[in-house]
Every structure is written in structure tokens, then in C-alpha cells.
Amino acid sequence: MGTLGFDLLALQLFAGVALGAIYVLLAIGLSLIFGMLTVVNFAHGAFFMFGAYAGVFLAARGASFWASLIAVPLIVGAFGLLVERFLIRPLYGRGIDYPLLLTFGLAYMMVEGIRIAFGTLGLPFDTPESLQGATDIGIGFFPTYRLFVIGATAAILLGLWLFLERTRYGLIIRAGARDPQIVRVLGVDVSRVWLLVFGLGTGIAGLAGLLAAPLQGVSPEMGGPVLAEAFVVTVVGGMGSLLGAVVAGLLVGVTVALTSLFVPEMAKVSIFALMAVVLLVRPQGLFGRPGLLS
Amino acid sequence: MTATTRRRALAAAAAGAALAASPFRINVLRAQEGPIRVGFPVPLTGPYATEAQNQVRAAEVAIAEFNESGGLNGRRAELLPRDDRLNPGEAATRTLELIERERVNFIVGSLSASVQLAVNNVTKARRVIFNSISQSDAINEASDWSPYTFHEALNPHMTAGAVGRYVFSRFGKRVVFLTADYAYGHEMVRGFQRAGAPLGIQVLADIRHPIGQTDFSTLLPRIQALRPDLLIAINFGRDQQITMRQATDFGLKRSMKIVAPVLLYSARVAAGPQAFEGVVGGTSYYWRLEDTVPSAKAFNDKFRRMHNGAVPTDYGALGYGGVRTLLEACRLAGSTDTDKVIEAMRSLRYDYYKGPQYYRRCDHQSVQSVLIVESKSRDMKDENDVFNIVHIEEPNEANLRTCAELGHAG
Secondary structure, X not given: OOOOOHHHHHHHHHHHHHHHHHHHHHHHHHHHHHHHHOOOOOOHHHHHHHHHHHHHHHHHOOOOHXXXXXXXXXXXXXXXXXXXXXXXXXXXXXOOHHXXXXXXXXXXXXXXXXXXXXXXXXXXXXXXXXXXXXXXXXXXXXXXXXXXXXXXXXXXHHHHHHHHHHXXXXXXXXXXXXXHHHHHHOOOOHHHHHHHHHHHHHHHHHHHXXXXXXXXXXXXXXXXXXXXXXXXXXXXXXOXXXXXXXXXXXXXXXXXXXXXXXXXXXXXXXXXXXXXXXXXXXOOXXXXXXXOOO | OOXXXXXXXHHHHHHHHHHHHOOOOOOOOOOOOOOEXXXXXXXXXXXXXXXXXXXXXXXXXXXXXXXXXXXXXXXXXXXXXXXXXXOHHHHHHHHHHHHHOOOOOEEEEOOOHHHHHHHHHHHHHHOOEEEEOOOOOHHHOXXXXXXXXXXXXXXXXXXXXXXXXXXXXXXXXXXXXXXXOOHHHHHHHHHHHHHHHHHOOEEEEEEEEOOOOOOOOOOHHHHHHHOOOEEEEEOOHHHHHHHHHHHHHOOHHHOOEEEEXXXXXXXXXXXXXXXXXXXXXXXXXXXXXXXXXXXXXXXXHHHHHHOOOOOOOHHHHHHHHHHHHHHHHHHHHOOOOHHHHHHHHHHXXXXXXXXXXXXXXXXXXXXXXXXXXXXXXXXXXXXXXXXXXEEEEOOOXXXXXXXXXXXXXX
């Protein structure tokens, strides 16, 4: 550890924040659906993987990465709408484990479906040409594409926040999450709101998959670790809290970065240790409302 | 090659041993008449399914070839592929079924170190020949080995040694290891250090990462700061693909050579040319060997004919070698009797697909060449042409650990 200079430490922290941005991206779709519908979507990782494959499919047909950034969330979100309408909806009001088990099985089916359609071997996914290479950020060089992902995550968060906090639709969604019965009494079709939220959450998961594809390539199993990481971030931040997902994502990123520097073999365990500590101190997570699961 | 808990492997081993010792054990009479049956447990589903299917296809080539040339006095050979799901317990169960219910004469297969040890425990107890076609150092060691155990694949000691001797003399001696934290990774590091010690290498860091890591961005700045000549990335499958891709993104290739001890055809195809560009590594087989080795050409052509023009992968070719050595040994012995076939295997001097090979007497390790390949992104003949063979280390027993070191008598 003799080479531990200031620049390395600073670059390491920055790498942690950049990784945190990716964790945030992975977690917000999951957090949104849980916060609004109390549905624990175990197929979140599968939707993520589906997004990456949708990107591969479009790229093979000549679509640019930028066009895919628009098209992929729409495709995956549309699939999410179908899943909510025909699979999840009959299970509302039956307890939290019903949709959990359903989405658990759905994830297996989606992974198998992709294996049948695209093969079991992974596929390459090149970084878009204009974002290749590294950029000097003052303390060292950092991959340009990762900087882009940080920006994209910030844009998605901003858009989501404006939608939920500053539009009429967002108001209805938030009200629906608080007290669906009153909202229904006021003449709002709550089931349509939930449909939209599920489509939105899965669409963001798909977009995250597309954005992650140039970082790690594409394979049918790529959603597996994502599910675990997204859950940790969601639980640490507080189930259903978007602000919590952001803070927790960055916190997890920095934790991984610092553990990687000193005890790299512990990096994977460290995020679960963080989760355990947070849950001991605040069982509802950093920004969660208590009692959401009961 | 893949992660499995020690407990699982132990449980599988214990199950095998218990069955073997059971008073209800029916003495297995393997058929001396009828077809020669070869059980073939490989991970047909899961992340390595494509690789496993290639192993099966190549084994089918060996079976077809044997049958077309008359079999063993008219006795035909049959392949019985089974899915071991990359799981030692599953593999032990499948192997027992193959032996008990299907009455197979031999077992060939596996794609992972821990799985092959579980299979070996079963075949050892049941006194059935097992020819393993994936990498492991432990299988050579007296504690795991048995007279029924053959190892057609390379082992980490041979692979790391060959790659190390090649890269340390050419690209520099300041080394950082980035190692997947399990038996395969540790065996490889040991192999590199043994090969590097006489050359005076300097290990700046041995960074261990857990298996299944999807992001290496937090490890790369430190590697960059250490300024090594060589980054030796000892991981496998998706871990390896992601490492190469992200190391490329971070610009590590500008200041150091990246080395992967086991550089596989399928990994390179899955990750694409960009990520692996310029990466140097070792392999047991690459199809372009056909340019210089006639037996490779003959094998590739047979494979292409049977499988729509596709080329065999490295592990695939091992499936061919593993089955063919057994069938040729049956012919040589004039029988499928286990003891006679073992004797015949031990006396084989063969060149079936990659140049001369033979099984060392003390541990039945196949002494063979190691190919050093470099991944390329330009001048590709076709989509299958992903590597240049930059060096071939010829078969040499001196590159294996000695029989005494492994705990064998002679």
C-alpha cells in the first residue's frame, strides 16, 4: 500500500461515486414499484437483462445507441404493462409474497426465453464511438462512458422527480400510494395508475440494462447480481424512497471503492455488512417509512 | 473453474463414498458385450452451456469415427451426455446413475475443477475409468488421484508455467495479479510464481476479487497507480470478459500488457474483439493449429462436416481427445475390461488433434503442448479467426510437478 497517494485516493473515491451512480440506476426502478405498489419485483434483474438484449436486437438492425436510449425503455416498459395487467393485477390485496413469488418465476422464464432466442453464450456490446476512451478529470483519467452514465442517471432522476412532484399525474400516483381507497372514492381509476407505475419502473430497469451493456457486455445471467445489489440499495435507502435510493446507492458505491482499495476480497461482503449495520440502527432504512411491509 | 461451496463438494464426496461402502452394493458388472457406453457429464444448462455443447459435439465426432471404422470387433460406441449443472452434487448423482443404471463402461467429462473432483470420487469408489477434460491441479495429487483417474486436460500448473515463461521474458517482470478468490485462482497464482521465481519476477500486488464480480472499476485505479509491466488477470468466464472490457475502458492497455492464463475461444467471441484486443494467454487448443498440425486439420474437418461448418473450441477439442483416447485404448486392449484398458491408456503415444501426447505413468496426466495465443481485432480470416498462435510450448515432463511432489511413489 506504499503507493497510496492523494490522487489515487481521490480517484478511488470518484470511482466509488461513479459506481454509486450505477447502483442508483439499478435501484430506482425497483424502489419506485415497491414504494407505490408494495410489489417486490423479483423480476427486476430480468427486466434489466431484457433491456440490454433489446439494445442488442435494435443495434443489429441498424439502430443507433441514442435511438435505443428512447426505444428500449418503451419496449421493456410496454412488456412491463402487459405483465402488470395480466399477471400482477389479479394478485393485489393478497399479501406481499404472492407477487414476489410470481415475479420470481417470471424471471426464470424471461432468462430461459432470452437463452432460446439469443443463445446461452454472452454477446459483445461496444461502447458508442463518441463515448469511447478516457477523459482527464483533473485527478487522473476516467472512462468517458462512465461519466456519461453518471449524467444519464442524474437526468433520469431529475425527470422522475419532476414527474412525481410537479405534475398532476405525479400527484395522483403519490396519493394512490398513500391511500388508494380515498383516491378511488375521489373518482380516480387507481388500477390505471398502478399499471403506469409498473410500466415506468420496468422501463427504467430496461434503460439501466442498456446503459450497463457497454460496461459489462450482455448475457442471459447478467440480471442475477443486479437484483441483489438493487435490493441492498433499496433496503439501505428505505423501501420505496427515491431519495433513499440515491443516498444509499452512492453510499454503497463509496463503501465498495474503499473496501476494494484495502481488502478487495471483501468488496462483495462489505455492501451486505453495510446493510446489516443500517438495519440494526434503522430497521426501515435511511429514508424509509416504517410499517410499509406490514 | 466455478464457485461451489466446499461443503457441497464434501457432501457429494461423502455420498459417493457411503454408496461405495454400502453393504447393499451390487457388484457392478459392466458389459463386455454390446455397445461401449461412455457417460459424459457436462454443464449442458447454465452459463457454460455453449461450451458444454461443444464438448458433446466433439465427443460425437470421436464416437462416429470409431463406429465408422468398425468399432471394437463390431462393437459400437455410444455417448450418454448428462447435465451436471456445474454442481458437484448433481454431477456425483448423474455419474452414479450412469454407472449403476446405464452400466456405462467409462466416464469422460466435466468443465469445472470442483465438479471433476466430485465425479472422480464416485468413479474412484466404483472402479470406473474417468478421463477428466477440465483443468485442475488437485486431481493429479495422490490424495485425490486413483489408478482409474486420467486427466486429458491441461492443469493450472502447466498452463500458468507456459504462459509465465512466455510473458515474463518478453514483456517485463513487474507483475500485478488480479485473481478470482477460489481454488482455480490460487492454483494459477502458485503456477506463475513457480515459473517466475527463476526469472526474478517482482509481484507488486495480488489483488483478490470475489467470484461473480460485475464491476472492476474500483480495483483498476490502484492497478494503474502501481505501474506494472504485466497485469495477469486470473479469472474465468464472465468475470474475465468484464475485467478485459473495463480494463480497456480505463486505458490500462496503454501502459501494461494484459495476460489471461486461460484465454478461451468462447470468451473472446462473447466479449468481442475490442475488449480482448492484444490480450495474451494460454490454451490447450485453438482451431488455427490446423495450419501447422495435420491431426488438427483432420479433426477440424471432421468436426466441420458433422456440425455445419462450425469449429471446435478448446474445451470441445478436449471432449474429442478424452473420448478418443479411451476408444483407441479399448482397441489396443482388444477389450473393455477396466484393467486392460488402463494398461493400454498408459502405453498410448498419441497424436489425435494437437500433436504428440502421452499419459504420464505416475498420475495419468496427459503430457502435451501449451499454446500461447494473442487476441486480435484485425486481419481476421473469418468470424472464427480470433487469435494468433504466437508460441507453442512443446510437451515436456519437466514442466509438470514431479511425481514425488504430488505424493506418488514412482
